[in-house]
Amino acid sequence: ANYSYKGKYLITLNARYDGSSNFSANNKWAFFPSGALAWNMGSEKFMNKFKSISSWKWRVSYGRTGNQAIAAYQTLATFSNVFTIINGVPVNAVRPTSVANDNLKWETTAQLNIGADIGFFKERLTLTADYYRMVTSDLLFNLPLPTYSGYTSLLTNIGKVENKGIELTLGGKILTGKLKWDASLNWSANENKILELPGGTDVFYSRAPGHMA
Numbered sequence: 001a002n003y004s005y006k007g008k009y010l011i012t013l014n015a016r017y018d019g020s021s022n023f024s025a026n027n028k029w030a031f032f033p034s035g036a037l038a039w040n041m042g043s044e045k046f047m048n049k050f051k052s053i054s055s056w057k058w059r060v061s062y063g064r065t066g067n068q069a070i071a072a073y074q075t076l077a078t079f080s081n082v083f084t085i086i087n088g089v090p091v092n093a094v095r096p097t098s099v100a101n102d103n104l105k106w107e108t109t110a111q112l113n114i115g116a117d118i119g120f121f122k123e124r125l126t127l128t129a130d131y132y133r134m135v136t137s138d139l140l141f142n143l144p145l146p147t148y149s150g151y152t153s154l155l156t157n158i159g160k161v162e163n164k165g166i167e168l169t170l171g172g173k174i175l176t177g178k179l180k181w182d183a184s185l186n187w188s189a190n191e192n193k194i195l196e197l198p199g200g201t202d203v204f205y206s207r208a209p210g211h212m213a
Contacts, residue, residue, distance in 0.1 A: 010038040010039075011035075011037055012036040013034075014035070015032075015033045015034075016031070018066055022070050022071070023068070023070075024101070025102075027104055027105035030106040030108070032063070032064045032108075033063065034061065034063025034064065034065075035063065036059065036062075037065075038058065038059050038060075039057065040055075041057065041058060042055040042081070042118075042119070054123055055117070055118065056117070056118050056144075058116050059113070059114070060115075061111075061112075062111070062113075064109065064111075065111075067106065067108075067109065067124055068107075069107070069140060070140055075104045076100050076102065077100035080094065080095060081093075091165065095097060096150070096151075101154065101156055104140075104156065105138060106134070106138065107138050107140045108137055109135070109137075110134070110190035111134045111135075112132065113130060113132045113134045114131045115119070115131070123173070124173050124195060125170070125173075125174075126169075129166075130166060130167045130168075131166050133163075134162070134164065135160060135161070135162050136162075137160040137162075138157035138158075139158055139160070141155070141156060141158050141181045143156050158197070159194065160196035161193065162192070162193045162194075163190065167188040169184055169186050169187075171183070185187065
């Protein structure tokens with residue numbers, strides 16, 4: 001849904017209800033809303049005294065998106081064929097190779113973005129500035145299990161990570177005649193941070209016999 005009032009005040013609303021057969025019956029569906037507001041401040045009368053500024057828009061948005069990046073049947077317990085010897089006789093058999101997880105659910109990313117678009121000298125020079133913060137929770141992660149459990153890992157939802165930063169883009173129309181030349185300069189500063197670990201402890205991949213390393 002989009003709404004514009006006099007071309008100055010803009011609203012966008014979006015809602016998704018996504019389903020995936022990759023998840024178990026408990027969590028096949030998830031709701032992901034988003035919304036954005038914008039203000040064309042450059043169209044306000046008080047901006048007329050700034051002759052060098054041709055446009056100025058403020059933007060803010062917030063939304064949630066989902067990730068279903070797992071293979072089919074990964075929520076189910078599986079078995080594999082093995083060839084073994086029982087009482088000295090070779091036999092074909094099956095053994096459990098993965099653990100079921102009926103509570104596995106969508107990985108979710110929530111993102112906040114605040115930005116501005118400014119044009120100077122009839123859009124000859126433009127500046128775009130953005131600040132964003134993304135928090136991804138319920139990460140789809142293969143959690144290593146102790147060797148003595150008989151399994152290698154369990155696919156589950158654990159942890160939370162943050163990704164935030166600032167991005168600036170300066171653009172210019174250097175030549176506008178028969179020969180056109182546009183150029184842009186980008187600068188960014190980004191930071192990643194782990195906000196939450198399962199049980200508050202680190203997860204290591206290497207293992208000593210029967211123990212997590």
